[in-house]
Amino acid sequence: MDLTFSAEENEFRDELRQWLAENHPGDEPRGDDDTTFEFRKDWQRSLYDGGWAAVQWPQEYGGRDATLMQSAIFFEEVGRTRAPLPANVLGLLLAGPTIMAWGTDEQKERYLTPILSADEIWCQGFSEPEAGSDLASVKTMAKRDGDDWVVTGQKVWTSGAQYAKWCLLVARTDPEAPKHKGLSYFLLDMDQPGVQVRPLVQITGEAEFNELFIEEARIPHENMLGGEGDGWNVALTTLMNERSGLGFFLQIRLRQLLDQLVEEAVRNGKIKDPVIAEAIGEIEARTEVTRLTAYRGLSTIEKYGQPGPEGSLTKWLWSETNQMLVQLAADVVGPEALSADSKWAYELLRARGNTLEGGTTEILKNIIAERVLGLPRK
């Protein structure tokens, strides 16, 4: 047991802190999505120039060969300094690693660098309106037509689609095969008339996500990733990379929000109310446990080469705790917490998505029960 950081880890953190201190772009502009996006794109360009765009990527593709722990440190520091996320976060976290694992040399050559530099933005086309989290039920069809595949279907929850040049698309290429065997994985060019993007406004009033309407879009066969029928396995690679690292960004944000709430409670004297103090203590404990469990998860992966139960648990803990925190804010902060333009109100609404996005809590519990605890399926 050693919860201090190693010399290499501290060195990595120090170098990053130094760089961030010199290059931090300041607060994100508020309000206009396009302006925010451009801001994040510039920021990624700056990260890229500094060699910080994808620390966890191998050096040969422009990364730093960072360990899992260093990658966690990267996201913690970005969160801690309130720096924005890079514009192409899905490209960096999902598309890059999936292409590295399954791509041909030509594909790696073609796609990786523009991901890193944010010249080409990526989005993820897995979820569908009918299928929800159930990848095996994907209905989007791809039919072979000469050297191309012709794709028709609908995707949902595609964040960043309005800015994306490419989409990681799972589609059904063999309707006869058993449900998860008939899938293939494509790199879909978004710049074509067959692809329409409609923003999906959420209860906060923003649109982080989109619907994607695909009507006879064409994909050259060379843009298939993995072989025909490999879609399920390629998609698993993508899903395995979801949230890796990002969890550390989220838990630091939770910590920051809690610190702000405690500051407010100290400022307005509510901390002296033992009922408020006990509620804050509960969230304090859960926030700290979220952080610790996330680190335990990394140690498990480093030791056993695969994630233990901690990954799903961290997501679950984080989402529940964040919802408790923002709900408590109404008691601590007062009317301000419910004012449309306040940060607390935004967080209150946004937090409802936490137990839905990236796997609903119900799905997480199913996964824990069946895959971690080995309980029988019906």
Add this chain to the structure above:
Amino acid sequence: MDLTFSAEENEFRDELRQWLAENHPGDEPRGDDDTTFEFRKDWQRSLYDGGWAAVQWPQEYGGRDATLMQSAIFFEEVGRTRAPLPANVLGLLLAGPTIMAWGTDEQKERYLTPILSADEIWCQGFSEPEAGSDLASVKTMAKRDGDDWVVTGQKVWTSGAQYAKWCLLVARTDPEAPKHKGLSYFLLDMDQPGVQVRPLVQITGEAEFNELFIEEARIPHENMLGGEGDGWNVALTTLMNERSGLGFFLQIRLRQLLDQLVEEAVRNGKIKDPVIAEAIGEIEARTEVTRLTAYRGLSTIEKYGQPGPEGSLTKWLWSETNQMLVQLAADVVGPEALSADSKWAYELLRARGNTLEGGTTEILKNIIAERVLGLPRK
């Protein structure tokens, strides 16, 4: 909306109070089960002599034709004055009404009066070790042999079996028929070598329940209640009568326990701790809501002739609230709450049974979801 009691209801309550004041047997003896039983039997005899043994029974069978509300008042007053329950509570609440609904004139003639007088005690043989709450899976077999049925099987959770002369037994008479169609309902004489009773000690150290081992016990055909194959429907009549009235006894006991906890918190000053006060306030609210919901349930039955969702909800609310209350006692009462011989410790352990007995909370939720909310079964 009128939450006052009617003149008749008040008159009923006043008469009962008067009678209880004059006839209350004092505290139950502690410790020895047999002594307690004899005490309760004497008490029931006394109720019987006063005409109070089964107020809800029709007058022709020795009851008072009490309304549901009066029956509720009866149980509230018994609870409020800390009078014991009658020895033959299952006879009064389950066997009597089931025999009245399904019995032949001879059966009514034979069984009802000794139920009322506690001369013959009854127990209920529905649950089985393998089947749990799933009546359709009953495995106990009854085979016809001349004028008799020969029964073999095992029952569990039969409270009072060691004192019972009769058992309400559900057994399978047609193994070929679909699961719930092959059942019949018998009145089993417990005084025979084929019936063995083994006490089932619970985590409190007491044995309220028993296992019943039935090995070629004989039941004359005339002791079948309802027709051959009617077992499921007769059993439903019994189940419908479970907890009717008793809920009011339980909710009053909850109220009394809470009052004692509040007294203790006032006495030792813990009530001044706002965190304790808030927890007490939460339980105060739930206890009061339990009472109110129970009364709403009665009004629904009186108006529509059948129970609304309130019945299952009251059981659920009560059991959850009682568990919260006894758990809080450890914070309020201090070490005494965990001492083996204290009332609080007993209640802490006994309360674990609340969410299991009379339908587990999971089963209650299933019933609410499917029968009340109309959600689809798989």
Add this chain to the structure above:
Amino acid sequence: MRFDFTDDQQEIKRTAKEMLASRSTLELVRSAAESKAYDPDLWKELCDLGWPGVAISEEYGGGGLGVVELAGLLEEGGYALAGSPLLATTACGAAIQEAGSEQQRETWLPRLATGEATGTLAIAGELAPDAAEADVIVLIESDRSGARLLAGDQASVSAVETIDPTRRYGIVTAEESAGEEMPGDPEAALAIGALITSAELVGICQRSLDVTLEYVKDRKQFGRPVGSFQAVQHKCARMLFQTEAARSATYFAAWAADADRDRLIEGASLAKATASEAGVEVTGSAIQAHGGIGFTWEADIHWFFKRAQLDAAYLDGTKPHRRRLAALAARKVTSPA
């Protein structure tokens, strides 16, 4: 004992439900919310039906019915999520009837009863519904000790845009000398306000449950209706559990307001503690049970969540009301009446 609406009460409630089902559809709620404006015709209709005055005594031009009837209407108002100053105006009317002087009653109740004037009940420094437009405001001091009556122009109201665009809100403050003192019991005035807010929350819970049931019965995932999954079933069962708990407590409080004044304060805290908790949790569960769709602007369920948040906080939330219940319980055991 009859823990249930009388036929007359039931009829009032049923008529209200039907009226609102056509006059406050979710489409209309949405367009009002998105344009941040009430439908003035709806308020006019409610006034024509006498809703603002239902619990104001006939002596002051009201309907002369009780808080039970008023609570029934507000429950339906919550169910339909109707956008109008009804809650604010009736809370104000009840407060003046409760705590006002004879002259204050005579001045304001007839106008509030017809809806010609609107009002609100506000705690100083906290959000109150429809405060900026109110013709008359009952302002409770922030320590809940006293009440003042202010004409709209005597108070300083800052309109606040909240997360709930289905209703308007404002924060009221006033100079110490402004308006008139109210001679009556501010606690009872607050209690009625709290319990009718609870009634609105009961309606919000019930509608959230109904909308959710409809959705989960229809929506399929993994090849079967979402509502056939035990996790969803048990979530819906708990939604019912909390809704019915809030309902029992609220009906009791309304009855106590009309018929057993000794239990009004306790009843109101019981109602508000239970309904505030239920409102926040049931509407949150409703979003969750809808899955990703529940998080989108185009699903209607978020309007209920947002209104529930504001109602839960209005006139104090679960925690302070629980503490009041504990204090009342402690008083009972120390001095058994």
Add this chain to the structure above:
Amino acid sequence: MRFDFTDDQQEIKRTAKEMLASRSTLELVRSAAESKAYDPDLWKELCDLGWPGVAISEEYGGGGLGVVELAGLLEEGGYALAGSPLLATTACGAAIQEAGSEQQRETWLPRLATGEATGTLAIAGELAPDAAEADVIVLIESDRSGARLLAGDQASVSAVETIDPTRRYGIVTAEESAGEEMPGDPEAALAIGALITSAELVGICQRSLDVTLEYVKDRKQFGRPVGSFQAVQHKCARMLFQTEAARSATYFAAWAADADRDRLIEGASLAKATASEAGVEVTGSAIQAHGGIGFTWEADIHWFFKRAQLDAAYLDGTKPHRRRLAALAARKVTSPA
């Protein structure tokens, strides 16, 4: 960073688990509990293995390992529900090492390290494990402000039979003049006691989960394994969630005790707040998941529930530890170091 036992630590823990799996089977736990007596041979074996002294420095005859190793042993002790004065004696030893004078350490630590003497750590007026038989008692004043060291015969101990017959308990009081003052920090002494109790609770949670999983995989109802019902699955998932939360917090606290003293107090409150809650809830869920059987004396799960209740209360439960965490958090934001 390596949030995980080293190979050596893992080996100690694994050996302990194996030893206890044969020496403290549930049959033996049951017979000890039913006869209300410890197995003296088990304690002797633990002493021969050096467990009581594992975290006592070599200078005083201990093993010279750390609190992490001690926590690992107590976790296994909880997992096996072993009946012995190990928790009490090691909590006492840690407290003397932490807060005792040099002379107090020299007098008691060598004897506690070998198990020749047993001890306990008690808060005045509250239940403490193995107090009546203790040769030495560290007694914390009821306001948690100071600590006294008492030989067993200097204290007044009333043995209390609790709901947990797998262990002996007593309540300690003493005259103000009795025993010796301890010069060190009682807060740190309490912190180590709290965190090793948390470790025992982690073991209790883990075993309750394991026993439950075994049961629900095997047991059938409605024609399928109980463990295939989503309600049972999600209950078990939450049991894991709470167990792992308690584990993360406890391991952190143990590490802080050895390596980052500035975070010991916070870590211990984090651990005890989390583990006390987990212990009570996980063992309660375990009973529930067993169905009616879980409520019977003959099922073993109730022993875990009972021990968890006592451990949860020992050295303060969830609520006070949460309040301490809030106070520490408030201190941090007001004076950022």
